[in-house]
Amino acid sequence: MWNKKVAVIDTDKKFTRKIEEIALMVGYLPLVVNDARSAVDAVVQSKPDVILLGLRMPNKNGFELAVAIDRASGTRKTPIIAVSDFFSEEFVWLMGLCGIKKRLKKPCQPLDFIWAIENGI
Numbered sequence: 001m002w003n004k005k006v007a008v009i010d011t012d013k014k015f016t017r018k019i020e021e022i023a024l025m026v027g028y029l030p031l032v033v034n035d036a037r038s039a040v041d042a043v044v045q046s047k048p049d050v051i052l053l054g055l056r057m058p059n060k061n062g063f064e065l066a067v068a069i070d071r072a073s074g075t076r077k078t079p080i081i082a083v084s085d086f087f088s089e090e091f092v093w094l095m096g097l098c099g100i101k102k103r104l105k106k107p108c109q110p111l112d113f114i115w116a117i118e119n120g121i
Contacts, residue, residue, distance in 0.1 A: 003028070004050065005028070005029045005030075007051045009033045009052070010054030010057065010083065011058065016032045019052060022110045031043075031046045036065060039065055039069070043069050050078065051079070051081065052117070054083055055084040062084070063095070063100075067098050080101065082103040083104045084103070084104075085106040102116055102119070
């Protein structure tokens with residue numbers, strides 16, 4: 001559990017601050033990215049152990065980012081956990097196509113995030 005690098009990608013700054021606080025309390029090394037356009041570069045540079053990815057973002061949605069992250073050099077096998085306030089059957093199908101293995105529905109409890117991170121690797 002200690003010293004795992006966790007990338008948190010979402011445009012919701014309140015959400016990412018909460019996850020960053022939880023990650024630090026548990027001993028993870030968080031990387032917060034609030035801009036979908038810079039997310040792939042940030043992930044490639046930091047090489048996180050797991051990625052928490054918001055699905056509904058402007059500019060690039062989480063599905064597009066998951067595909068770009070999957071294709072990026074050095075990040076192909078990084079587990080991606082989708083985090084959203086809404087999931088539909090289409091989302092589940094798209095997540096599978098994009099390489100997203102797990103999902104969490106907002107709002108989540110801190111233990112939900114810890115469990116997902118620990119079991120996402």
